Amino acid sequence: MIRLYDYVLSGNCYKIRLLLAILDLEYEAVAVDFYPGRAHREPDFLDINPLGQLPVLEDGDVRLRDAQAILIYLAAKYDGTREWFPEDPTSQGEIAMWLSFAGGEIMNASAARLHDMLGYELDIDKARAAAHDAFRVLDDHLTEREIAGRDWVAAMARPTIADIACFPYVALAGDGGISLDDYRAIQRWLDRVKAIPEFIPMPGIHLFPRASERAM
């Protein structure tokens, strides 16, 4: 059985839960006391992932860290239709580019959230500014996709793991005091992701738009 080392408030863990739900896969969740216990920095967990980060996925003999790597693995192995991670090189290259963006630039929004919510000490102005830079890039990109008649982050006609990877920390931006008011294309895209039939929420992501997400 697939095992997910999980933290309920983590957007990176949530993206794995979301794909597991979409692919209708059963799994065992191992709850980790990320906060307040910081169990992910304790020796027991460092044996599992020396980087001390969540999530980690185990499937038989396979053990993977890094949310984006796990998305690729699950979609490539368990999505028989290959719609979530198509096999052609152009799609894979493009999806990898956005997975990297999800694990890189977008994580500034996660940092702002850790500061505002759990009291992490970091430069909050810098984190929010960098998150806005990333959101501007994403919003411009999604606007261009809409003009091209496409709804999703990658060029395909359907959502892919690129959408799943980018979604959580954009949707949770308000938790870190980052308003999405100026990003209309992002707001429309968030609604489309939430309308995926197998969509599941996480705490902080509401199925109805909150004031800061609502288009005027």
Add this chain to the structure above:
Amino acid sequence: MTKTTDATALHDWQVIGRVEDIPRGGARRTQLLGQNITAQRGPDGALSVFEPDGHNRSLPTRERHGHVWTSLGKPGRELPDMPEFEEEGRRLITCGAITVRTSPLRIVENFLDLAHFPYIHTDILGVEPHTAVEDYKVEIRRPEDEIWATECRFFQPQAATSAGGGQISEYMYRVTSPFVTILDKTCPIREGAWDLIGLFVQPLEEDICDVHSFVLVFDEENSDEAMLHFQQMIFMQDRSILENQIPAHLPLDSRGEHAIPADRTSMVYRRWLRDKGLRFGAIP
């Protein structure tokens, strides 16, 4: 940021962290009522709390109910008793400080509200169409000067980590001071027993607070981590709603607002705060 002049808040006990947040040789620098404070523990385990910008004036401390308490003034009474903390067989899970950008009074008021369960904690603490709040009792108990709401009954699909399915939960709410509230709730696995869930709200400033929540339950099956995740999930479902409530300060004058019977605890809470002369985080 300036220290409040609100005497009601100043002369009360306030929570400032979990016991384990201030380990031997460690410190927690935080805020209380607009004032910077530092809590530290010496190598011998002795706890001290002081105002670093107030000539290091040292403050009274208590370690009770799994948490550390202090006061910027002279409390006229001790912390309230919560005998369940001494009961054999209960497990205490403390969830750590979660910061919320709103008045500490909004946190307490939201906690007292049964009517939001089906909408905010859908399929867990409530579900449509079971949205009706049955009649319940609210009183101010003297001489403790505490608000008690009793005989609250509500249908819950997953009342706790230990719940095997839906149940009618009975609740008793208790507000012991403006920023401290706990509830007793039907234990899903032990007949006649009550599980305790509480919020100790640390007022940082008038419109921002650290919420220290805990559960004190009978549960022989679930791990500490599973219970922690459940409780944090529930609280985080509330957080973004709370941060979007306008105004952030709680209006104590309820004239002009429509009250439905489900809001009676909230009405009593606001009136009780007004009678105390509390102004911190409030619109008088």
